[in-house]
Amino acid sequence: MEHFSPISASIGGALIGLSCAILWLANGRIAGISGIFGQLLPPQSAVVWRLTFLVFLVLGTLAASYVIPGLGVGGPAGRPAALVTAPSWFSPGTIVWVAASGLLTGFGTKIGNGCTSGHGIVGLARLSKRSFAAVAVFFVVAIGVVTLTGVV
Amino acid sequence: METHLDLRYLVTAAIGGAIFGVGLYVSQMVDPLKVLHFLDFKAIPTGQWDPSLAFVMAVGLVVMFVALQIGRRMQKPLFDSAFHEPNYKQIDGRLLLGSAIFGLGWGMSGICPGPAISLIAFWPPNILVYLFALFVGSYSGTLLMPSNSERRLALAR
Numbered sequence: 001m002e003h004f005s006p007i008s009a010s011i012g013g014a015l016i017g018l019s020c021a022i023l024w025l026a027n028g029r030i031a032g033i034s035g036i037f038g039q040l041l042p043p044q045s046a047v048v049w050r051l052t053f054l055v056f057l058v059l060g061t062l063a064a065s066y067v068i069p070g071l072g073v074g075g076p077a078g079r080p081a082a083l084v085t086a087p088s089w090f091s092p093g094t095i096v097w098v099a100a101s102g103l104l105t106g107f108g109t110k111i112g113n114g115c116t117s118g119h120g121i122v123g124l125a126r127l128s129k130r131s132f133a134a135v136a137v138f139f140v141v142a143i144g145v146v147t148l149t150g151v152v
Numbered sequence: 153m154e155t156h157l158d159l160r161y162l163v164t165a166a167i168g169g170a171i172f173g174v175g176l177y178v179s180q181m182v183d184p185l186k187v188l189h190f191l192d193f194k195a196i197p198t199g200q201w202d203p204s205l206a207f208v209m210a211v212g213l214v215v216m217f218v219a220l221q222i223g224r225r226m227q228k229p230l231f232d233s234a235f236h237e238p239n240y241k242q243i244d245g246r247l248l249l250g251s252a253i254f255g256l257g258w259g260m261s262g263i264c265p266g267p268a269i270s271l272i273a274f275w276p277p278n279i280l281v282y283l284f285a286l287f288v289g290s291y292s293g294t295l296l297m298p299s300n301s302e303r304r305l306a307l308a309r
Binding site: 003004005006008009010011012013014015016017018019020021022023024025026027028029030031033034037038041046048049050052053054055056057058059060061062063064065068071072073074075080081082083084094095097098099100101102103104105106107108109110111112113115116117119120121122124125126128129130133134135137138139140141142143144145146147149151152 | 156157160161162164165166167168169170171172173174175176177178179180181182183184185186188189191192193194200202203204205207208209210211212213214215216217218219220222223226228229230231232234235236237238240241242243246247248249250251252253254255256257258259260261262263264265266268269270271272273274275276277278279281282283284285286287288289290291292293294297299
């Protein structure tokens with residue numbers, strides 16, 4: 001278990017939970033990133049807060065990589081962040097693989113009404129039956145995909 | 153609509169976003185390979201499996217659970233007139249199909265929407281391809297399968 005980092009994972013998880021808590025108690029909103037990202041275009045109202053949240057999410061990650069450098073990937077002392085390369089059997093190549101992954105994630109989270117944050121953290125904390133079902137399905141499928149495709 | 157342009161409301165959104173971004177960096181969930189090392193269960197017997205993601209989620213949802221209990225004692229959130237809680241409760245085919253499609257996409261790259269956004273900070277090769285596809289996928293979901301949430305709510309009653 002050379003990669004395992006329970007302490008930074010728990011601190012990071014607490015921060016993500018705190019962010020969700022603030023958005024709920026102050027603004028009455030669920031911190032679901034797919035929902036925030038998926039409702040950025042008119043005629044959706046309230047585009048301004050969603051865009052603000054996402055811009056500061058990027059800035060928070062960037063700032064943290066300078067304040068606490070070298071935790072893993074990113075920032076002045078970290079390894080360069082990288083996306084996957086497609087498995088060798090996938091002849092169309094990495095760009096097609098990455099694009100397909102993004103398309104499926106965007107489409108699936110839209111019609112499934114949530115992702116790892118909205119269903120995975122807020123929904124499970126709300127004890128929502130829908131979120132328990134969604135989380136079970138996307139974890140089982142994702143674990144199956146990684147285990148079978150040999151992407152790592 | 154005016155509520156959403158209230159300065160306190162937007163400052164809260166900014167603080168919430170920033171803390172989320174810090175959390176993704178500290179937990180290293182910003183690293184798609186770390187997420188893939190969790191999803192790769194064939195590494196369990198070899199001892200190479202990384203359970204970190206489970207700790208991120210477990211601690212995050214405990215914190216959120218406490219916040220929800222605090223929220224129950226409040227009439228409304230601080231800067232809005234009501235809590236925006238989903239009122240549709242049915243587990244339906246749409247939810248299961250969408251979640252399965254998301255699982256497929258997530259497993260292919262180890263990227264889910266939160267880390268996808270935070271990765272902009274480090275701008276790895278192909279991130280723009282991913283984000284553009286995420287955007288197209290999400291908005292084609294809106295066009296091809298509009299939620300009709302009113303109709304679904306009426307059917308569920």
